[in-house]
Amino acid sequence: MTSSQPGSARPSPPSESTPAKSTGRPLSPTEQRNPASSGLDDLDTLGVLRVLNAEDRAVIDAVAAALPQLAELVDIAADRMRRGGRVHYFGAGTSGRLGVLDASELLPTFNLEPGRVIGHIAGGQAALVNAVENAEDSGADGSAAGAELGPDDVAIGIAASGSTPYVGGALDAARANGAHTVLISNNPHASLAAKVDVHIVLDTGPEVITGSTRLKAGTAQKLTLNGFSTALMVALGRTWDNLMVSVVATNAKLRERTVRILREAADLDDADARTLLERCDGDLKTAIVVSFTEAAPSLAASTLETHDGSVRAAIAELVGADAPTESDKASGPDDTGPGTVGA
Template sequence: MAMHHPALEPLLEGDVYVPETEQRLTESLELDSLSTTEILALLASQDRVAVDAVAAVAPQLAGLVDVAVGRVLRGGSVHYFGAGTSGRLAVLDAAELLPTFNIEPGVVVAHMAGGARALVHAVENAEDSVDDGRREAATLGADDVAIGLTASGSTPFVGGALAQARELGAHTALISCNPRAALAALADTDIVLRTGPEVVTGSTRLKAGTAEKLALNGFSTALMVALGRTWSNLMVSVVATNEKLRRRTLRILMQSAGVSQSEGAELLTRADGDLKVAIVTAVAAVPVDRARAALAAANGSVRAALAGLDAPSA
């Protein structure tokens, strides 16, 4: 027998708006009576909402990428600010850019409320400190981009960071899941992921977190592509820090330059392990030194370097 449920809470508690992420999801009212398979199916169906929410904000996200590209090319950097799940997702995204795209340290930086300890432990009141957010953003400048991540759109730590960043002339952006986000007024770019109520009420590690992860993946990947960190769809900036990645580097060279395994290994040796240099050397049929110079003149873009050498594109 289905359990009787009182009316779902209204949008307002007194005069205070209840964010969509804190409201109850009709489809999961009987959650604790479902089978394991039914719970997983429900979660999967709701995850599709997160995918659609990110697709819906593609134009705004693209605009933010374009702003970030221009500022990074001028020597600026991108800073993520978040707490709890949002902060952990920000740290994950920033950390993965180094091995994947060989991005220089300091170009994309994540600031987590509560610091490193908060990655694995709950740090009491960390997200509630406006002053901590301001301190984390104190070094930003006019060529930087500050991106606040908060499902509710109201985290004080994020608010402090965005306020400080704006005062210092940085471009500010807010990624939230609340169309009435309190911090939207601090954002030059306001991106709202409409994920709605969670399967477990208020647990924004679910749809909201998934949507934030997808939005960050899209933002940083598009940023890296625009900065020339790929060639075609190949990860030509990958840092070979282990045997798996060394095999991947060789495979990418073989795929992109049409060389054999032994030829690729020899090319990488001559290029001191620099995959981009090896690719340009092979595809343009030029000496290693000339390939390295062409890449330097093209800000590290294989496509632009090959164009400068009048070589075939991917």
């Protein structure tokens, strides 16, 4: 391969993506040929990468167009989780793996209790590593997984084509039990859209490799799940300002991170931050509340529990005023209210 531009040795596909011919429903864009990658195998390596990179730019716009719907979903999910509900992702192949990945990151990053956000993949854990034949075609398996949900839960089906039987079975069963149901797909004409309360479309168009939805479709799904779960954790008080105050310090790197976060949040030097963390049994949120209020660690911890772990709400209650921000802390006692230390 020597050319850096799409070559002419290969017959070009139609100038527009090929529509479905055998059914009344349009073929999913993810299954159509992409004229922009015509002659891909005649390109040199840099040329292939440039085509991929150029096509990836469509991903950001597709996700941006879905943000209003995504914001509504975050608010609904946060409300239900405050009532004890859960969020469940359902998917097959790449989509299923992305859901499991997103759910698994929430414990170490935000100290979210196990079982609050759960990823389900067609074919079970084995499918995380290797493809499980016909797993995505089992609507019965999806139905069995979706039947676990209740009226306080949120079911999010992830499917590039929007037609995966496993996902459809899960959404049907979840909706029958009163769960709020959502489909995230890359197909504006997804057949499963009729089964859900909300259809979030990530219109990324045809793939560089026809049908390879691990590319643009998967990238858009990953960005969407990143945004959804991060905004959800912010809404649930799992951050303070832009700091990862709920981090679980399970190794040396994360223990050092908690020290740095406390230093930033409370404007402390290294030694004082380590001493305060020790007083608070290593609990970063408790240490931040103590630093702003001079409350005893036990009172700070119990106030946090009363407010579902929200540092801002706990500080507001203990100082009897609006909770200060991290920048307020650094600016001095007059800006942070009574009882402030370390300014």
